[in-house]
Amino acid sequence: MVTPVRVIIALCLLAPFVAMLWVGSYAKTDPAFIGIPFFYWYQMLWVLISTALTMIAYKLWQRDQRAQASQKGGAAE
Template sequence: MSDLPEVKPPVVTPVRVVIGLCLLAPFVAMLWVGSYTKTDPAFIGIPFFYWYQLLWVPLSTLLTVVAYQLWRRDQRARTSAKEGADA
């Protein structure tokens, strides 16, 4: 028989789905150009096309931070659960 360790399939949890959505949202928002190719409503004289894209810079940062914090919490929970099962 083989001495290779047993490989378990990846686990899809609700937290991991939220992480994926946090990371996917900025891409979808920026790649769907037809949703923001207009000039109105203008914000302090800046056409919608520009301020919409600029708004996504801090939003993307925030969503990435949220995804990272959720990932760290998920990894800590998996590690502690694994250590508890090993004991």
């Protein structure tokens, strides 16, 4: 069953893959950040962003599962 919450979860999990597979968007040296070329710090930034997005997706999934369980429990009564 596709719900808006599940679409958001899918987007959270898909965004890092798209960002890292689109190499042309970050295959350059400028702008440098504290002497580190863009190519490297962009990828390291996505490690942090990916962690946050995965955590958000997990929390949304838990909420969705609890909501479905309560709906099933309420419907059975």
